[in-house]
Amino acid sequence: MKIFNKRFRFGLRTKFISVAVIITLFMAGMLILFFITQQRTILTEELKKRGIALTRNLAYNCEYGVITEDEVILGQLIEGIKKHQDISYAVVFNKEGKVLAASSEESIFQQFPGNDGLRSNEEQIQYHVFEETGPVFDITVPIVIQEEIKLEDEDWFIGDRQGKDISTGKAKYGEKAAIGLARVGISLKNTNAAINRNRNISISAIAFISIASGIIFSVLLVMIVIRPLHKFSQGADAIGKGDFNYHLDINSSDEIGVLAESFNAMTKELKEKNEMLEKASKELREYSESLEKIVKLRTHELEGKTIDLENEVAVRKQTEKKVRTEKAYIDQLFESAQEAIVMTDKDGRMLRVNSEFIRLFDYTIDEVLGSSLDDLIAPQEYHDNAVSVTKKVSDGEKVAFEAVRQRKDGTLLNVSVLASPIIVDGELVAVYGIYRDITALKRAEKALEERSKELAEANIRLKELDRLKSMFIASMSHELRTPLNSIIGFTGIILQGLVGEINEEQRKQLALVKNSANHLLALINDVIDVSKIEADQIELVIEEYDLADLIQEVNDSFKVAVDEKGLKLSLEMPERLTIKSDERRTKQVFMNLVSNAVKFTDRGEIVIKVAKKDERVEISVRDTGIGIEKKTMNKLFKAFSRIYTKDTLKEGTGLGLYISRKMANLLGGELSAKSEFGKGSKFTFTLPLKYKEEQRNEKDTGS
């Protein structure tokens, strides 16, 4: 600031003084130049006029001397003129150019001016600088006979006072030729010296005046401008340092004074502003402090929020990923679906289709998108229907139906369609249509229908056949057994002795008849059972009965046969065992097992065990008979498979175990066998304590 002020102070003063001096110098210079030029012109003109006057005078005075060529007279005249100040030389020529008299011996002045002789009778004046003389006006005036001189102008002698070219003010010498020429050189040496002297004096004076005026101006400037400015500068410094009480003490009525008043007013205003500013600053500081507190608090809260936000961002990212994943699932599902899927807007214009749609209907994607679904794939006769479906779905209904649609090439397709609306926030945004090509299915269905019809017809025929078969069996049963009834009945009567006494031989033979008849009856019954099993016509009579009674009864019925073969028959069972099953079929199975045991056992024992196990009853019949070979074990329960032994061919149909197992299964039970060949067999028959309908393998027709 200070440096600036100093620089400002000195700079301003220097500049002001420099400008003032330069202007003064310039103006003085100009004046000097003007005066010197003026003086030079005046002095030079005066010299010229004096020269001309002297030369004319010489020429006038030389008339006689030239005519007479009197060198003495002429020499005196030359001497006379030479005495005049500034005359450097004087020469007089005759009209041939011969020097008649000269002041100087130097040949340069004795040369006749002009090469052509004295042809012109005009006065001439020329400026020359000769080595011998320095600068001179070389003036030549013709010498003429005096009577013949006619003056055109009264003052031709003096010349033009206005300083015009002297050569224009010409003396007219008429037609008479000059008789000679007077030549005079008047030197400029003294004149120039005077001019130079004047110039030096002028320059000195002007230099002095300039310096003096510069100093005076400078002092005035300092007094009038610089000092107040310095005060301003101090004031500005003080204000800059914060001293707003500074008062600028300048009481002038000029611009500086006005400026000082403004400055003081400004200082006052600044002071007020500063006070306000300090007050505001204090308030601001207080506010800033409270703000800092709030910021700290908010920052703390924000940190918490940031953590929440980070968590939220993490959750959102996860959600976004989930959404993307789900979209990928759906896109994949959409694209890879084996059904043709189309998505339309609510007016039925297609927005999206999957590749199967393109494949099925054979359109390009460009043909499809934006087109009306119904216009594109619904054939004419199905169009109204398709439009009504579109309407329904647009109303928010889900519709499933079968229809006919067409490909681009016009071929028709049977399709099953599921059209469903996509509703977001209660507003229908799009419609999904899922098409499955069921053309092949329809064809198959039609074929199946035809086949079903054929089958139904065949079934009717089969049922008729079945009825005939049943009738046949019934008839066979009746017709075959009626004679057997008689045979068995009457042999029984005779054997009982109801008719009369018979001898032993008759009894033995009748017994054989009765046995054969019974065997035949058993055969017929087995055949009937097998046919019933195969026709699924076994009819069960389910009722509660005491199994123990049944077992005991069967056991007792074999006593005679067992005794005859010398076998031991033992029975282990609970005293009472009530079960709910088909008594007759249970008895049939059990009898078959005991009958087999007796049949195939020649020595040893038959053990019958009956035991309750959980919800089932287990009946086992073990013998010490011939046993069953392993290779035949798997044929044991097959129909018409008889067990052949090496030495014995036991009578039987080969249907007993087959029927027994089937019966056991029908009763919800099982029949299994274990055997060691040569040592005996064990058959185990299990059945539920309570027969349940669903335990049967097949349903009773009940006809």
Next chain:
Amino acid sequence: MKRILVVEDNETNLYLIRFILKKSGYEVIEARDGASGVETAIKEKPDLIIMDIQLPDIDGLETTKRIRGSEAGSDVPIIALTSYAMTGDREKALDAGCTGYIEKPINPETFVAEIEKYL
């Protein structure tokens, strides 16, 4: 002497049953078809009826129903003679109103004992 009505169309069987029952001391009344069976049952009011299922006109089941439908035959024991071959004969017999059944062929040794369970 208890009287037993035998409804049976087969002469041989009828003869066999009649022989056995007479030997056991019963009076035997005979009918050879369903219609006469119903008529005889209502008229004679036997103590027991042996009913063959297969009859030439109306079958034994229908005959039994008719007898049961009459005032006289509402509670007389009726024993059906069933055929082994015919599916559902026994159940149908019981459903029709028979008291019991005896499966053919008749065993002379056990026949009377079975009859007497119902007398």
